[in-house]
Amino acid sequence: MFWGHSTQEMMDVPRVDIFREEPGRPAHPETFLSSQRGENGFAPVKVGVDFPVCVVLPAGGSGERTGLQTPKQFCLLMGRPLISFTIHAFERVSWIRKIVVAVAEENLDLMTSIISCFKHTKVRVVVGGSTRHRSICNGVRALGEEDKDEELDNKVVIIHDAVRPFVEEDFLYQITMAAREHGASGAIRPLVSTVIATTSEGFLDHSLERVKYRASEMPQAFMYNIIHRAYQRCTEADFDFGTECLALVQKYCAANAKLIEGPPNLWKVTYKRDLATVESVVKDTLSQSVCVITDGRSHARMLADTLHAAFCSREMEVNIIQEVMDGGYLLKTWNFIQFSMNTSDLARVETTFTAVEANGQTWLHPVVIIVVHLGTPDQWPPFAHLSWVASFRNVFMYGVHLQQSTDAESQEKSLSKVAELASALIRDRNRALAGQLLQAW
Secondary structure: OOOOOOHHHHHHOOOOOOOOOOOOOOOOOOOOOOOOOOOOOOEOOOOOOOOOEEEEEEEOOOOHHHOOOOOHHHOEEOOEEHHHHHHHHHHOEOOOOEEEEEEOHHHHHHHHHHHHHOOOOOEEEEEOOOOHHHHHHHHHHHHHOOOOHHHHHHOEEEEOOOOOOOOOHHHHHHHHHHHHHHOEEEEEEEOOOOOEEEOOOOOEEEEOOHHHOEEEEEEEEEEHHHHHHHHHOOOHHHHHHOOOHHHHHHHHHOOOOEEEEOOOOOOOOOOHHHHHHHHHHHHHHHOOEEEEEOOOOHHHHHHHHHHHHHHHOOOOEEEEEOOOOHHHHHHOOOEEEEEEOOHHHHHHHHHHHHHHHHHOHHHOOOEEEEEEEOOOHHHOOOOHHHHHHHHHOOEEEEEEEOOOOOOHHHHHHHHHHHHHHHHHHHHHOOHHHOOOEEEOO
């Protein structure tokens, strides 16, 4: 790999479960993996936005608090840098025109490579500054270089952290329209902990009444002329020590920012353990549905019906289809199960792989294809080369051997084991197991 942290660093990142109830932890964003695409390849317009909206992502930080050598925005999650997830969250919103990413000068080539590899199309990269405000300022200036004055008068700029990947379109729309009306807007969340003040000797001075205060979060949105004017009037002290954009526009432009309570997924990667949590959220979201392909065979359909019940008991959405092109499921799921009864079925599996690859989903997330083998283990189709090629192209193929039985109860139990194993493979997305035949006992 040409970016990201080392193998040892990846091993040091702890694996954790999803934090479903803990306040302040990431929720499961329903639209995070949205792939309903319009003519431009992104999510179709749900709302009317008849003015230009652009984004600035400051990404020049070193990520010292993670304890990793690689800045956290470039750390790999399932083979993909964290910043690519954040960029995609904005790119899929059709009414967002441009995304400016401000990175440290030494990371310009790296960022350019990421844009090319993951086929990001709305992104412009600029050199950031030595502090957060300097990077944002450079991004805001870049947005004004190509537009005419009348566009700048109407433009809304969204500022967001490159390491908050779970922002959703509905909330982006809310803060965009609030900025359009009030000049500035920002996300807030309730405080989780009580805030206290200490004396110089390290003793308690006083505590704040938590109900009166909120945590300032991202994204924030501004009319272009307001945020641009605020940065023109900034002092060196603001640039060096300030972190809050809303405070700048209030101080220098008298803009009264509208504050909107955001969803719980407006959460920032700060520490090393947070990387594992993000990956867990992504994997969990990728694993919510599966397509079972029958290839039009009646026996496969009967097996699929039994698998359907087994998967539904695991709270997975199951779609039974005759072939991979049915119903646009290539745009809706990242997981497929196909039956293999003899070596000639390898061609069917190859057809599925070719369709999945051509669809382009693999640019963003690994796709799983599980082949349920109905013959004896020694009849397992020799698809080692196909599996290797698929893995290289971000498609993980696994084989699961189904012990067939004439007894209906035994067959149902075997299929329940297949569902259990398939669910684990789909959830874990382990590249090392690709191409192997696993036994469902």
